[in-house]
Every structure is written in structure tokens, then in C-alpha cells.
């Protein structure tokens with residue numbers, strides 16, 4: 049009979065309150081006592097408990113089934129490497145035996161089906177991170193560049209085999225190169241990773257002097273990256289498959305490039321908008337003017353309306369940063385400049401302005 053999921057989850061010995069080496073007689077006695085105690089006729093509400101007791105005795109009361117049950121529990125605890133062997137406690141839930149054993153069970157008849165033990169299972173490489181410093185313009189226009197990445201890579205001396213150049217790994221004598229060992233005793237034919245070669249199927253007799261037989265070396269390599277236009281400071285760009293190499297044929301991890309953008313002497317950024325602060329004279333602010341403002345491309349001619357205050361921001365649509373097919377705006381902040389020194393002519397003009405401006409702008413603040 050096929051082992052059932054509940055065999056892993058339920059300790060039938062515990063249910064019947066007997067030791068694992070209890071005799072058939074002891075089992076039957078324990079069952080009868082409990083069955084009487086929890087019989088639904090005498091004890092309404094105890095159906096679940098009664099069912100449990102019946103199920104336990106169903107298996108343990110049959111010597112053949114009991115043998116299979118014991119075997120499944122033993123294999124589940126020891127063979128799979130989890131569960132608490134000897135504690136009788138199985139704290140995991142499984143929906144399917146193949147889930148639990150990662151496909152390591154083989155049908156007793158399926159002798160030709162080869163499975164690799166979990167030790168040699170494909171493993172995805174780790175994700176890596178690299179920092180990339182860009183100028184303001186590079187970040188806006190995009191750039192193709194390369195980053196240095198330090199990670200585990202196949203050893204350059206031995207090409208990743210771990211064997212000293214000129215020598216080759218030999219076929220593992222214990223498993224004959226299969227990487228797994230079969231344990232044919234008992235109910236199942238279970239394949240476990242070969243302890244001699246750790247599932248690789250080969251053994252290194254002369255280890256590589258560079259990597260000491262591991263086949264792995266910490267190396268710096270250059271990865272070419274394409275930075276799209278419009279990236280911002282602190283942005284992470286994923287370069288798929290350029291992280292650490294996978295093991296046993298597993299896929300490589302990803303590389304994440306963290307962009308650090310240098311500030312610009314004139315421009316700032318606010319998302320896709322380009323910002324700039326432009327000084328204007330008092331007459332320009334008061335009378336209005338058309339001023340020339342630098343932008344990423346050609347300079348922009350901007351109309352400053354009469355009476356523009358300092359700190360006022362004027363928007364030039366579409367002259368910001370291009371990203372994802374659209375452009376941000378150029379945000380021009382007006383800074384009205386107060387001269388620190390005045391020529392005689394300027395002083396006379398300002399004094400004349402003062403005379404012509406009798407009202408105080410602080411009138412509303414006076415008590």
C-alpha cells in the first residue's frame with residue numbers, strides 16, 4: 049500500500065499511548081481501552097479522537113502495515129534530513145511525498161530512472177550590487193559603460209574544475225560517477241547524495257593550487273552596462289544574469305547597478321524636471337524682460353512678466369529631462385539681485401525711485 053501523507057504527520061504510537069516497540073498484545077489492549085473511552089456512542093463530541101484512534105490501530109494493528117509505517121517514518125526523519133528523528137515529532141506538513149523528498153523517491157520498479165541527489169541540484173547564483181558614478185549629463189543622456197564587480201567566478205587556473213592543470217578529476221569510486229547512492233533496504237529505493245564526492249560524481253586527486261580544489265575564485269570582472277537616459281541619483285538598474293554564476297548548471301544571479309549622479313554646477317533635477325535659478329535685475333523684474341536661459345539643448349528665451357517677485361518659478365514646457373518617451377519641464381526660479389555697490393548714476397536713479405515710492409510695503413505690519 050502506498051504511504052500516506054498522514055503517516056508523516058501523525059505519530060500513531062503517540063495516539064495509542066504506547067512505546068514504539070510495543071508488542072501486538074500491548075497495542076490491542078491500548079486500542080480497546082481508548083476505543084471504549086472515546087466511543088461516540090458513550091462520548092458524543094469525541095468523534096475526531098475516536099477516528100484518530102481507529103486510524104492508528106488500523107495501521108499499527110496490522111503487522112505488515114506497521115512495518116511500512118515504521119519504515120516511512122524512519123526514512124522521513126533520517127533520509128530527508130529533517131524532522132526530528134527519534135523524537136516522534138514531525139512538525140512539517142506535506143501535500144505530496146515527492147514534495148517532501150524533492151523527487152528523491154524512486155518507484156521500487158523504476159530502476160532505470162536516475163535522480164541526482166540534492167547536493168548537486170542546480171543553484172541560482174547570488175545577486176550582486178555595483179556602484180556606478182555618472183556625471184549629470186551622462187545620467188540624463190544615458191551611457192554605455194562598464195562596472196567592476198567582485199564575485200565568485202570559475203577559477204581562472206583550472207577553469208572551474210578544481211583540478212590542478214594537467215590533471216583531471218577522476219570518477220568517484222564510491223558512486224561510480226552518479227553522484228548519488230541508493231539505499232535499497234526497506235520499502236523505498238532512496239537516492240542520497242554521495243558523501244565521498246558531495247554529489248559531483250568526480251573526485252579531485254591533485255587540487256588546483258589557486259582555488260585549492262574548490263573551482264571557485266574571488267575575481268574582479270568588468271560588466272558592460274547600458275544606462276538608459278534619464279536615470280536619477282540612487283536608482284537601481286537591474287542587469288539580468290550578470291550576477292554571480294550559478295552552481296551545477298543553475299542560472300546566474302542578477303547584477304544591480306546603483307547609480308550615483310554628480311551634481312551639476314548650474315542645473316538641478318526634480319524627477320524629470322530640470323531646475324535652474326536665474327538672477328535678474330530689479331528693473332527686469334519690475335518692468336518685465338525677455339531673458340536667455342541655458343537648457344540642456346539650445347538656450348531658451350524666457351519672458352519674465354512685469355512685477356515678478358524673487359523666488360517665483362517659471363515653467364518652460366518640454367525642456368526638461370527625457371525619460372520613457374516623454375520630457376519633463378525646465379523650471380526657472382527668478383532671483384532678483386540687489387547690487388552690493390552702486391555707481392553714482394545708479395545711486396541717483398535709486399534715490400529718485402525711492403522719492404517716487406512714498407508708500408511703505410510694511411504698512412500692514414505697523415501697529
Ligand SMILES: [Zn+2]
Nearest residue numbers: 203206256259
Ligand atoms: Zn582552480
Ligand SMILES: [Zn+2]
Nearest residue numbers: 220223242245
Ligand atoms: Zn561519489
